[in-house]
Amino acid sequence: MSIRGKSAIVGAAESELGKVGSGFTPLDLVGQATERALADAGLEKRDVDGLFSASVYYQMPTLSAGEYLGIRPRYSDATMMGGSSFVSHLLHATAAIEAGLCEVALITYASTQLSEGGFRGVSDPPNLYETPYEPRYPVSMYALAASRHMHEYGTTREQLAEVAVAAREWAKLNPKAFVRNDLTVEDVLASRMVSSPLSILDCCLVTDGGGALLVTSAERAKDLRKPPVYLLGAGEAHWHRNISQMPDLTTTAATDSGRRAYEMARVGPEDVDVAMLYDAFTINPILFLEDLGFCEKGEGGTFVEGGRIAPGGELAVNTNGGGLSYNHPGMYGLLLLIEAVRQLRGECAERQVEDAEIALAHGNGGVLSSQVTALVGTESVL
């Protein structure tokens, strides 16, 4: 039995983004996003009977969100795999809906890290085998992967910078993007080094923000306010948690998650109109373009050259401006799904990809650890 086309995203909204001001809690932003997503869908809060969340603030995030929102779910899932969690929630929600365990699922997340003073990540206990060497979590782990990719395939810092520049060009078309000024490859190369080869402009933003998605059965979705965005296929994979346990730093578990998602969706990379690839660092989209089959292993650096993933390029990647230039509130996977939904509904104005029917949303979590791929599409591709 396949779950292809059995569920649809029917509501999608961000909370306030960027810097929301002191005193707001992540739950306040969860509240904002949920209210907006319900209005977007034309659903009432009382319709929600499944709740999905992950957090670095709340150890029991669905309990905290449920209490704040006044939702008493009959199905609750707090799967925590870092930034990829929310793409995973979409798959889990679909399975639960298909099994009759809930009917309307709310997936929600928020962070107020910037207003609190800076990056707020996970708080695992010290790792005896890594902590003594003082890598800066998580950037040094991605830097190690970038160093290896450069060594094996000749990828250059200029090619990494092209990813940041393309993201910025998209961000200029998105009024909600946090950073929209001009950016050149030279600017990226000249910016402050953080963990070589990654400089500060190779790193995603640190912002506040959150979002909410509403997912229901394909049948119920037909009667709601907006055109349904159907889940065509999804796949999960993780092979490690700590970077020193990653088998090959140039190949991620997206090779597995992507294959699973494509097989379920019965499409391939050539069918994808919009690719939302979790860009915590500039090396990420290069790895994911390879691992998700948009180019051969080792060719990601060449692929992104010459504005190929920028507006007007060959492949529309991270059309909201990505974690690099739009917003990155600690975990970003929910926001990239929201952009995928908007592209398929045709709501993206200046940055709209023409005739977008299939979007790929790829979430990454931990230190290239968790990989979750979802393919979503309009009714025309069911």
Next chain:
Amino acid sequence: MNTAPAVAYRGHLENGKLGYQRCTDCSAAVFYPRVLCPFCGSSALEWCESVGRGTVYATTAVHSRNRAPRNVVLVDLDEGFRMMSRVEGVPAEKVEIGTRVRFEVRQEDEPVAVFVREES
């Protein structure tokens, strides 16, 4: 197994040795130390002493305010396991992938495994 894996690892370092485990069922080298083999699932792991020679697999120089950049590497040991460490005696930015390195112990709060470049 009477000794916790982490305790046995530290015990090796205190004696100037780099300990790792080998699975007596599937022969895989296992690091970090565990109570079962992550390759075949066997609990028949035995402690071994590494010769302490390896090759830099990946490298980064971490920049922080008010201190010199520090090196962080992943090293592939000749026995077939990989670990995080740092290479000393070279500026952090000058550590190169492919460099042959040799294990030493530094006494910090805890004994720590580090590497230096192998003399050519």
